[in-house]
Amino acid sequence: MLSLKLNKSLYHLAAIKKAIKAYAHLADISLIKLKNYYLVKFNSVDTQIKVVLKDEFCNYMLALGKGPR
Amino acid sequence: MHTLGNFRFKKINSDYLLTNDVGEYAFIPPQDFNNLASGCLNDISLKETAILEEKGFINLSAASLRLENKYRSKNSFLGMGTSLHIIVSTLRCDHKCVYCHASAQGSEGKATDMDRQTAKAVVDCIFESPSKAITIEFQGGEPLLNFEILKFVTEYAHDKNKAAGKDLLIAVVTNLSPLNDEILKFLIKNKISICTSIDGPHNLHNKNRFSFCGDSHAKVVKSFKRLQKAYLNRIKYRPNALVTITRESLRYPKEIIKEYIKLNLDSIHLRPLNPFGFAIKQQKTIGYTADEFLSFYRKSLDYILKINSKGKVFYERTARIFLSKIFNDDDPGYFELRSPCGAGIGQMAYNYNGDVYTCDEGRMVGRLGDDAFRLGNVREDNYNALIGKEALKAVCTSSLLDILPGCSNCVYKPYCGVCPIYNYVTSGTLFAQAPNNDRCKINTGILDYLFDKLRVDKNKKIFKAWLLAHHGSKTV
Amino acid sequence: MIKCKLTKDAAVISVSPALYPIDAIYGASYVFIDRAYIFLDGDEKKNINIYIKSKKKSSSSALRSLVGEFQNELLNYSFRDKINKSNRKVREGIIERALAVFGPQEILNEQDSGDYLKDPLGIAIPWEEKHAKPKAK
Numbered sequence: 228m229l230s231l232k233l234n235k236s237l238y239h240l241a242a243i244k245k246a247i248k249a250y251a252h253l254a255d256i257s258l259i260k261l262k263n264y265y266l267v268k269f270n271s272v273d274t275q276i277k278v279v280l281k282d283e284f285c286n287y288m289l290a291l292g293k294g295p296r
Numbered sequence: 297m298h299t300l301g302n303f304r305f306k307k308i309n310s311d312y313l314l315t316n317d318v319g320e321y322a323f324i325p326p327q328d329f330n331n332l333a334s335g336c337l338n339d340i341s342l343k344e345t346a347i348l349e350e351k352g353f354i355n356l357s358a359a360s361l362r363l364e365n366k367y368r369s370k371n372s373f374l375g376m377g378t379s380l381h382i383i384v385s386t387l388r389c390d391h392k393c394v395y396c397h398a399s400a401q402g403s404e405g406k407a408t409d410m411d412r413q414t415a416k417a418v419v420d421c422i423f424e425s426p427s428k429a430i431t432i433e434f435q436g437g438e439p440l441l442n443f444e445i446l447k448f449v450t451e452y453a454h455d456k457n458k459a460a461g462k463d464l465l466i467a468v469v470t471n472l473s474p475l476n477d478e479i480l481k482f483l484i485k486n487k488i489s490i491c492t493s494i495d496g497p498h499n500l501h502n503k504n505r506f507s508f509c510g511d512s513h514a515k516v517v518k519s520f521k522r523l524q525k526a527y528l529n530r531i532k533y534r535p536n537a538l539v540t541i542t543r544e545s546l547r548y549p550k551e552i553i554k555e556y557i558k559l560n561l562d563s564i565h566l567r568p569l570n571p572f573g574f575a576i577k578q579q580k581t582i583g584y585t586a587d588e589f590l591s592f593y594r595k596s597l598d599y600i601l602k603i604n605s606k607g608k609v610f611y612e613r614t615a616r617i618f619l620s621k622i623f624n625d626d627d628p629g630y631f632e633l634r635s636p637c638g639a640g641i642g643q644m645a646y647n648y649n650g651d652v653y654t655c656d657e658g659r660m661v662g663r664l665g666d667d668a669f670r671l672g673n674v675r676e677d678n679y680n681a682l683i684g685k686e687a688l689k690a691v692c693t694s695s696l697l698d699i700l701p702g703c704s705n706c707v708y709k710p711y712c713g714v715c716p717i718y719n720y721v722t723s724g725t726l727f728a729q730a731p732n733n734d735r736c737k738i739n740t741g742i743l744d745y746l747f748d749k750l751r752v753d754k755n756k757k758i759f760k761a762w763l764l765a766h767h768g769s770k771t772v
Numbered sequence: 773m774i775k776c777k778l779t780k781d782a783a784v785i786s787v788s789p790a791l792y793p794i795d796a797i798y799g800a801s802y803v804f805i806d807r808a809y810i811f812l813d814g815d816e817k818k819n820i821n822i823y824i825k826s827k828k829k830s831s832s833s834a835l836r837s838l839v840g841e842f843q844n845e846l847l848n849y850s851f852r853d854k855i856n857k858s859n860r861k862v863r864e865g866i867i868e869r870a871l872a873v874f875g876p877q878e879i880l881n882e883q884d885s886g887d888y889l890k891d892p893l894g895i896a897i898p899w900e901e902k903h904a905k906p907k908a909k
Contacts, residue, residue, distance in 0.1 A: 236816035237794070282809035282825065289801050289810055290729060302859040304852070317863070333851050356862045367870035374871070701802050705852050732806040 229254075229269040231281050238265065242288045250284055298337035298345065301356040305329070306707035313747055318366040319621055319710035320351035323751060369625045370710075373634070373642070377427035378683075380631070380643035382656050383418060383434050383449065385410045386442035387648060390473050391512065393493075393505045394582050395540055395569055409442045410648040415449050417674040418646045423456050424679035429463040435656065440474040443482075450486050465489060465533075472519035473509055484526055489533035492516055494559070495540060496552035504542055504582075520559065538565050541589065542582040549596040557603070557610060562765060565613035566596055568738055571721050572660040586737035593738075594745055601749070604758045611762035618746055619759050621711040631655070633713040633739075637695035640671065640688035650674040652682055654691050657717040669717060691716045694726035702736070703728065708743045774843055778832065782825040783839045787846070789820055796849035797822065803845050808838060 233243060243265055247256045255270040272280055303314040312329040315321045324332075324344055331339045337354055345354065352359035387408035389396075410418075422430060432453055434446055450466050457464045467489040483490065494516060495501040501513040509515065523535045537559070539545070539552060556564045568589045569582065596612065603610050620628040631638025639654040646652055650673045653659040658669025669691065671682045682688070694716040697703040703714065716726040718735055728736065749755040775786040787797070797820060801810040804824070811823040826838055 232813075234813050234816075237812045237814070237820070279809075282811075285811045286805045286809055289798065289805055300855060300858050302855060302863050305848075317867070356859055360862060360866050364866045364870045367866060371871065701799070705799065705849075729806075 229272060229277065229281055231267040231269075231284065232261075233265045233267060235263055235265060238288060240265065242291050243267065245291060246284055246287045249287060250280075253280065298340070298349075298354045299356070300332065300335070300337065301348070301351075301353045301359075303353045304705060304707045304709060308744065308747060311751075313707055314348075314351075314353050315707050315710055316352055316363075317710060318352075318363050318370055320353075320366075321622065321747070322347055322351055322353060324348070366625055370627055373627050373629065378425045378640065378642060378644050378679075379427040379429050379629075380431045380433060380638070381418075381422045381425075382643060382645040382659075383410070383415075383432060383439075384436060384645065384647050384656075384659065385415070385434055385439045385445045385449070387437040388441045389436055389438040389471075390441070390508045391438070391471050391505055392508070393540075394578055395504065395542060406442075408437070408648050410445050410650075412445065412448055414648070414650040414674065415445050416452060417650060419449055419452050419456060421646075421652070421674045421677075421679050421682070422453070423460055423462075427462070429465075430457075431465045431467060433467040433469065435469045438471055438474065439468055440470050440472075440479060443474070443479055447482060450482075450488070454486070467491065467533075471505070471507075471512070472516050472523070473507060473512075475519045475522070480522070480526060483523075484530060487531050487533070489531075490523055490527075490535045492520055492535070492537050493540065494520070494537040494555065495542075496545060496548055497555050500544060500548055500552070503544055504540065517559070524560065536563075537561060538567065540567055540569065541592065542569065543584050544582070546584060546588060546592045549592055550599050553596060553599055553603075553610075557608075562609060563611045563613055563616070564600075566593060567614070568734075570657070571718065572657055586734040586741065589738055590741035590745075593742060597745060597749075601755060601758060604761070605754065609761055609765050611765060614742060615746060615759075616762050618711050618743060620763055622746075622750075623760065623763060631713075632715055633711065635695060635697040635709075635713055636692040637713055637715060639669075639691040639695065639716070640683060640685075641692060644671070644682065646674065652677070654688055655717065657715065658687075658691070661717060661721065668720070690726060694719070694728075700728055702732075706740075708740060711743060712739050774846070776839060776843075778835060778839070780832075781829070781835065782823060783835060785822040785824065785839065785843065785846075786814070787820055787822065789816060789818075792820075792846055792850050793853050794820070796846060796853045799849035799852070800842060800845040804838075804842055808842075 243258065247258060247267070250256060253276060254272045257268045257270070259266040259268070267284070269280060301316075303316050305315075306313050308323075311323045311325055313321060313323055322344075328340045328344050331337065332354075340348070340354075348354045349358060352363050356363075386406075388405070419432075422432065430453075432449065434449075436442075439446055446468065453464060453466065466486060468483070469491050472490075472492050482488075493505065494513075495504045498513045501516075502511065505512045507515065520535060520537065527533075527535055537556070539556075545552060553564060569579075569584075571579065597615065600610055600612055617628050617630045617633060621633070627634065629642075631642045634642070637655075639658065643655050644652055645654075645656045645659040647659055647662070651659075651662070652671045652674060653662055654669045654671060661668065662670055669687055671677070671685045671688060693699075695714050697706075697709050697712065697714065700714065703709055703712070706712070714728045715735065716728075719728050719733070720726050722733060723729060746759075750759065774792075777784045777786075789797075794816060797812065801812070801822070804810060808827055809823075809825040812820060813823070814820040822842075824839060824842060826835055830838070
């Protein structure tokens with residue numbers, strides 16, 4: 228299972244939710260709120276995209292508008 | 297004590313180019329740029345200080361009144377109302393061009409011809425626009441194949457204009473294939489502006505533009521010359537031509553330009569392919585990368601500058617539009633290079649069945665089954681209703697450079713524009729992912745070229761002469 | 773100061789947000805997302821770590837070059853941030869005064885004349901209908 232820890236002060240919830248919605252067709256994605264981080268878990272990921280999924284997800288949030296906020 | 301003014305910047309070769317919201321620009325040497333960046337403004341050379349202050353790059357408050365006036369002038373198109381109205385009077389066409397983005401169909405059968413009732417409703421809608429200047433531009437298909445409606449619209453529009461008193465221009469984009477004596481007489485009588493397509497010398501043109509009626513190049517050149525002769529000294533709008541650049545065209549920059557000079561034209565518009573309509577399917581065979589187009593463009597402009605340096609004024613239209621935005625205080629009215637773009641607020645496109653779209657690009661998307669940019673229909677919606685539609689607001693908003701990452705900080709922001717429908721077709725979203733799309737790369741590449749050339753006085757003189765070459769009217 | 777650590781196919785740049793504002797980091801990152809994968813971590817107030825991984829397999833010199841470009845872009849965006857902050861009010865004032873002449877146009881008034889028929893505020897409803905007590909059965 229893939230997971231991603233996103234720093235709360237650098238990645239905001241609205242952007243993460245938008246990214247989850249956009250990537251929903253590629254994996255089962257869940258979000259857990261921790262103290263200083265958001266933990267994003269990716270389940271049932273196709274093997275072909277497993278290698279790049281997390282990276283592309285992070286880039287997507289940056290592309291939402293010069294700042295994940 | 298100097299203060300930091302407002303500007304965007306980019307390194308071009310050894311120097312730094314600065315621009316601001318009103319399109320002022322300056323080149324400064326690296327040392328002076330470093331002084332600006334590090335806050336040592338008093339160390340900037342006196343000569344540069346005066347120029348920078350005049351343009352608001354330092355001591356912004358001192359130049360604020362002048363900048364305010366210029367900003368107002370450059371944005372005076374806001375609130376003027378829709379001025380360009382594109383009427384697609386038929387989808388029939390007697391050509392089958394490899395890049396056709398109008399999604400034209402064969403010349404038989406009139407199911408896709410605009411009828412009189414629809415045409416009347418279209419003209420009524422057009423005259424509801426508050427714009428003081430109205431251009432009605434016929435496109436298609438081939439609009440001369442539905443000459444009856446062209447005639448009706450022209451006469452009805454002139455009739456309505458007797459009371460409206462607008463500055464009315466009728467224009468036609470045509471392959472000239474159906475041109476005959478009756479049509480020519482009508483065009484002259486009504487002072488209609490004509491634009492056709494000539495893609496270069498004989499073989500190149502015919503490879504791009506297949507005609508069901510024989511040799512396309514021979515026919516269009518013959519008709520074009522006939523028009524030029526008929527219009528000379530009678531109509532102020534000289535017949536014009538446009539070229540569409542395909543992969544094959546990239547090999548012949550000089551030959552294409554020579555063809556235009558041979559036809560006594562004083563300009564050429566080197567347009568890259570658009571990813572709309574049927575052109576999408578042909579991309580693999582006729583398409584090219586942004587870098588390939590830019591290489592072609594630079595070779596073409598180098599050749600054009602050479603021609604100009606020998607005394608002949610001949611310009612490239614995209615360059616001229618950019619130069620107009622660099623040197624003039626008003627907006628040249630080219631909707632694709634404006635913020636916000638012209639969708640709805642500058643132009644509207646009326647399909648043969650009365651459907652109204654944000655622009656011709658929106659109509660082309662509609663032709664392929666996606667009505668995202670359809671505003672309504674002239675039989676059901678008046679102008680005010682069309683202007684208020686959500687699709688129009690969405691396209692306008694997404695073309696505002698100030699809110700687009702990548703564009704808002706770009707040194708070329710005052711001169712550039714995005715096409716949200718281009719973004720929609722190429723990436724599925726209205727919002728540009730500039731600087732990573734081909735359109736951005738092409739615009740940036742052209743502006744890089746122009747600003748680099750502007751550093752040489754000889755070129756600056758040539759470019760300024762282009763701005764004086766037949767002023768003003770919005771030709772097709 | 774920018775600290776940089778290179779591994780086989782990625783780099784980590786550590787910057788102080790006091791010198792490189794977070795908006796500058798976002799801006800520079802945005803420019804590179806077509807060529808690289810960017811990930812941010814760290815403390816927004818003390819130290820931000822920027823992880824850069826080239827999308828294509830590249831040599832260490834190519835990676836160094838990419839990182840060098842990123843650092844330059846970071847400087848550019850930091851300067852842009854400084855310019856924007858120092859001029860924001862004057863710039864907004866210029867634009868406001870310049871566009872003030874383009875106030876609400878006739879077209880908006882004409883749109884209003886259509887909307888009133890829908891009576892969104894319920895002005896046309898008689899008082900009795902709104903407030904009268906129901907008659908006793």
